[in-house]
Amino acid sequence: MSGYTTSRAFLEALAEAGVRYVFANLGSDHPGLVEAYARARAEDGADALPELVICPHESVAMSAAHSYAQLTGVPQAVVVHVDCGTQNIGGMLHNAAKGRVGVLLYAGASPFTQEGELLGSRNEFIQWIQDVHDQRGIVRGYTKYDNEIRTGHNVKQLVHRALQLARSEPAGPVYLVGPREVMEAEVPEQHADPALFSPVAPAALAPGVVERIAEALAGARNPVVVTSYLGRDPHAVPALVELCESLALPVIESVPMHLNFPADHPLHWGYQWNAQQANPLLEAADVVLVLGSDVPWIPTQNRPSAGARLFVVDIDPVKEQMPLWHVPAECFARADLGTAVAQLRERARELADPDVVAGRAETAAAEHERQLSELAGREHPDGEVITPEYLVACVREVIDDDTLVLTEAITNYQVVNEHLRRTRPGSLLGSGGGSLGWSAGAAIGAKLAAPDRTVVSLVGDGSYLFGVPSSAQWVARRYGTPSLTVIFDNQGWKAPKQSTLGVHPDGVAAERDDFNVSFAPEADLPGIAEAAGGAWGRTVRVASELKGVLVEALDVVRSGRSAVVSVHVPAV
Template sequence: MGSDETSPQTAATGYTTSKAFLEALAEGGVRYVFANLGSDHPGILEAYAQARVEGREHAFPELVICPHESVAMAAALGYAQVTGVPQAVMVHVECGTQNIGGMLHNAAKGRIGVLMYAGASPFTQEGELFGSRNEFIQWIQDVHDQRGIVRGYTKYDNEIRTGANVKQLVHRALQIARSAPAGPVYLVGPREVMESEAPTRQADAAHFPPVAPAALAPDVVDRVASALAEARRPVVVTSYLGRDREAVPALVELCEAAGAGVLESVPSYVNFPADHPLHWGFQWNDQHHNPLLEEADVVLVLGSDVPWIPTKNRPNAEARVFVVDEDPLKDQMPLWHVPAELFARADLGTAVRQLHHRVAELADPAVVARRRELAAAEHERLWAERARRETPVGETITPEYLVACVRDAIDDDTLVLTEAITHYPTVSWHLHRTVPGSLLGSGAGSLGWAIGAAVGAKLAEPERTVVSLVGDGSYLFGVPSSVFWMARRYGAPSLTVVFDNKGWNAPKASTLGVHPKGTAAQRDDFGVHFTDRPDLPGIAEAAGGAWGRTVEAASELKDALAEALAAVRAGRPAVLAVRVPEM
């Protein structure tokens, strides 16, 4: 059984499980397979090669080679965030699976659909089946529970055990990935199974749609709408309602009908137009009281994991709090609580439209007009105070000035990805995004998402200008050598603007938050400084022929931004590192 001459042969018809798997992905709406390939994928690679010879490339998703698994995941997430359609990520057995870990966290916590596929070490070793073990590494990479590596983060995982139902498994996995709350799914396929013959007639993708949006029960609509209509000072808090672009104008209508101010807490999308008079600004890790929350008598939380920090800026104890969310209990968060009188599960856009119609019927127009007048005055005060910060200090480029210059250099349609970490609030306050779908964050906490996600976003909308605003730490986390090689190979140029403050400011800020007068603070000894600054644009230039420049003087910034954007629009990736004050 061990010799090549006597080994079982491949599928008699030539239609293998691998081919059925790839067809199922395409039928389910997957346009790209972001892949880091290995010894578990011969059936996949053979299927692609045969398709090219036969002129059937359109039957499979396009294969995008990714030199690092983390970047493959980030690119898939960026594509899905722009389109709402999960893409596929293909990695090598358990080693590649572990390399996607940080971006898997982002997919799970950010509620982004993605289908991950990994092969598994062959389960025969004497040549009993075609695809049996023939490399030493296949014994070493055989682990007890490969699927268990990801199970704490996935909505669904399964093993492909036969080609007879592979399409059903793929369509079910994509159905689960797309259904709210969206998230990652994981399939594994041993090599012998992926090489085996499969039936050509299988499950139909049309029979696996995502679950239809859920609405609020009528009594819940009445209860929440009545509270908003009767409130003295209502506030809406949201973080990711803008994932559904059509929900944003609906929220505007609701807030105008109620005279309610809007506070965006840790936003990862454009949830409410920044220039609207009812927009009351942004809240991140603010370590101070928020009078807008403390004075509110009714608070409606619409899609938010962390609407406030309980020890720092929660609403007053007498406020009526309502939580409406596609995931209202956060059952994947072991410690979580918002003291609300009502929790309701619903599609956010659907719920907002229901509430708007009922509030419009119940609210007193004169009372609402007065609320809106007061809210607009608060909006003007907040934004005027922030605008005063948008000037450089001599030739020193402040973060606020940098973001203001980016804002002036781009148009409303430009897609901005934000991963500036300690400058997240600066980006939110000074970028002034107003168009739904024009801003993305990872929605989670694993760094290195933005520059890889920019590749996926550009593939999703090739005609759109894509700009990433990142910290120097998150830029390096993103594996720029892999990202910019991919950007050049697949024609996906974007502009990356790096806030270069010579280190990781977030751990320093966290330490100061706990030990403001500790030894680390007194000695400025945090272990996070880049004593020798890396050549951040140089990495992209070497790996992908990118345009690159480092700017230190405020007088040079606007011209540098214009030159970088011109390079991107001409088809060349660009990295502009901007020296801002050190930590």
């Protein structure tokens, strides 16, 4: 008996591929993994395996792996319990899929023997109940790849292939399952070279496409760039700045989940989310270049004019996983965004007319200054009432450029972007998807990925509760990943109310203010974090106390302890 099992080979393969952390919620399907870790520690070989991070809730594990990969570009692993644990990460799996983030998700499977024929055979009642027809089918709509580990003899190949697919653009989650008997089985020591499983190399634009787009931009009267996630690659942001400066191209960020363009740049033309009115800047454009966006505009509300020429450049230009999607573009091109922008930049410099560029730059800068002036006028409390704009302005004042901000403020997404005004690529992250609760675990993964940076999460009260804060705060305490959570506490769900008003502005719900969205009676939101994770907590109800509390909270976080500040803003 060598003690070298499929489980040991599986964990070795993860480490060989650069996986530093396994975020785990363990169950009866994982004895092989538990034993492999214990044996490695007993033999002083634990450094050869990824560090195990225990997460009492699966969504926390998935979100932590998600944000770690966002910051480093290296997928991490999540281990969950058969079908039940797989279903428990559903919302966060959606976020990783829609945010194009590589994560390797592993779940055990119920043992396939029941008479003791093999080590790991069924010995608990739950293993009959958790034996489902198609466990892999639970996640198939959200993963790039799924497979079953059937033998330890090729487990390293499966792991490296899965991670190769997870890292290849468009990146995304992958899923492996392993029956208990297989993961317990002894095998010869396994070897595989991860260098032979590199992700697909970045794709470039064809020369003819570069020429077509560059000529359209150079010859336009009012060109505009629209982007949502070019900033997934922080190195692409400076290249976009150079492209835009070469032709004086203004930039609009549509539902951004990353910093795509410095907010203080004179060519930055603001943000659009769910505004129910037209964007006059987009309407006036005669050429629109969409660089990485799933929702560049909402067709019924703020689309470009019918005569505008539209071009789409994206790692996923026709949104193959979205059943209903269309932009009436004359050209769709698949390319790595940083590579494409660099190509366009070089050709644009050759085509640029200095007089035209100077005139457009002056007009764009004037619009940028107008927007800044208008926003500054909103950054005041209403007496002692804390407005969302004032709250974000206070956060902006107390953090520095190096602070990593996670945004999950939902109905205040636009307020956060407009008033936080981040300028450093990679300093602002969102989930990329639509399932709430991401930031709680994401703060853990972000701090593990960037231990020297201060992590601040801006969340709604609903998002905070969705994040299972009791679990997240406990994990943060155990693994030394302190962060500051600032809650926009409007005492309810504002998003469903806004959606109802958007469809039924004069309905009975509006007439009677009957939306079923109140969180009364009020919960002690910081108290949850204090009880579960030993966090420092405060609730702020008046504007005059806000800045002082935020400064104190940041001092606490920098000393090594998490802090949660719940800020009362106008009620929903």
